Amino acid sequence: MNIEQFLEEKVRSIVKDIWGVEPDTGQLQLQQTRKDFEGDITLVAFPLLKISHKSPEETCNAIGEKLVELHPEIKGFNVIKGFLNISLTPSYWVNTFNDVLSQKDFGFKAFNQTEDPIVIEFSSPNTNKPLHLGHIRNNLLGMSISRILEKSGKRVVKVNLVNDRGVHICKSMIAWMKFGNGETPQSSGKKGDLFVGNYYVRFDKEFKVQVEKLKAEGLSEEEAKVKAPILLEAQELLRKWEAKDPETIALWEKMNGWVYKGFDQTYSDLGITFDKTYYESQTYLLGKAEVAHGLSKGVFHKKDDGSVWIDLTADGLDEKLLLRADGTSVYITQDIGTAIQRYNEYHFQEHIYVVGNEQEYHFQVLKLIMKKLGYNWSDALYHLSYGMVLLPEGKMKSREGTVVDADDLMNEMVETARDMSNELGKLDDVDTSTTNQIIRMIGLGALKYFILKVDPKKNMTFNPKESIDFNGNTGPFIQYTHARIRSVIRKANEMGIIEGKTDNNISPNEKEVTLIKLIGKFPEAVQNSASEHNPALIANYAYELAKEYNQFYHDYSILKEENASTRLFRINLSTVVANTLKNAMWLLGIDVPEMM
């Protein structure tokens, strides 16, 4: 039970006793006391004036006096304007701390096996190019939110939907056929996704040459762009693919296979895993039957050319195409199909799509269509819409070569961590493989934290020149705090200090109380970030805790403390902070080192 809950019921009954009216929850406003005032928790009196019919000061005093009189845990109070600042006794804090100390993973809830799961779809890459910074944000958000939901007590199923078909991969295929000379990732020593991506770029280069040539022959730009031979060849390849031409399929499988090998590497480096991977080549025909169903229900209508539409103008949206005149489906058709497929498969209580904010309209339409089709779970579809990662000069543009490649970025971060570590020299006595492990943790921690500390729905700016910080509000700062604590604990063990419960007679100082309060807020932080689908809340929490601990560490000695009870308490406090930091960082997908 946290302090707010602890005091809310006490204040409620006091108000009822004095003035005869029971206040509702909204009228009982308890909040952390601001640092400039004395006290632990503050009751805001203004909402209660309607009940008390007294001045704010009188109301505060009346409640404060009763609190002290009735409850031994309450040490005292002071009143400033309409604020009742309440102080709790040292033993109250020691007791709550011991309570936390006795719990294994404080703040984490075991998931409920019997409840329906939450399905979360994220990553969803195209197989024509390597992952970039935008994908990193998507993957990190998906992974982190999955973990947060899981530890908030939900069952989570992580799924990926790979866009492995369409004209884009055919472009890479045609370029490889024309210019590849049988080259493979192995023979060229390139990572598979990068290798295939290069042929996609090669296609574009050739395409432009051909367009210029056609223009020189007198065609307009528009004509040239639809008549370039290499484009026609790519489209022909797509038709062959759809007709299941064996040679085409074989090449498609080969090239996608290269890409997947590359993706697997990147996912593994980033620490991303899935419970299930879907492929669009297997799902792109889904949803067509549902269109027929919708037609018969009169939800959709057919135009003269045979195309099928839904009119959403009454809902403030537009008309939306669901099936082309030639009977082929569009993206949303597939999404209708996959949603139904997944519901049948998992019976989810929520289905989260981690997709950029440029697709908000799409998901708005999807949800509405599902509702109109009569699926009562349509409200369970949730678009976790995140903002773009921008460069100082704006959007990343592949044409201008400003796209920040995921693998390159990770490598740079790790190398920066290495330079910094070498400079500090703290790992000089550590063996190479451990050092490499730690450096990787730090480099990736810096990157992940940098991205996850920002509110998902906001756009964020990434400046490649200034590179990501390792000091201040960063992942390494928190990792450092953890390593520092672990070092102290190791020394405590060497000194033979035995762990045990904290002595109830000690009286925690101000910094220690602040830490106890902060630790007590971790469960709430987990629950909030889960319900908001927002890892940034965890990041901010971890930072605040680390910062607070460092102040404590600076101001007080732990192992050299002479009073054995106090020393043990400080060691216990340090252990709990380290565990909480570790768990919070785990929720962000960030590992913490024992030393750095």
Next chain:
RNA sequence: GGUCCGGUAGCUCAGUUGGAUAGAGCAACAGCCUUCUAAGCUGUGGGUCAUGGGUUCGAAUCCCGUCCGGAUCACCA
């Protein structure tokens, strides 16, 4: 043009049911290592919370208008 999102220190960001004097980090400057890890700690400077109104005991937060930025409104995905 319609819809949605955003605008907080020079820069990157916190600020969650409306609460006290709006906070961090970076950058700048000044301090703190014979003492448990200085990737740390302390201090200084830096703000008409885009803007104008409204709601009330009280507004960065809620409502309306205006300005600026972004996304979207495809027989693309």
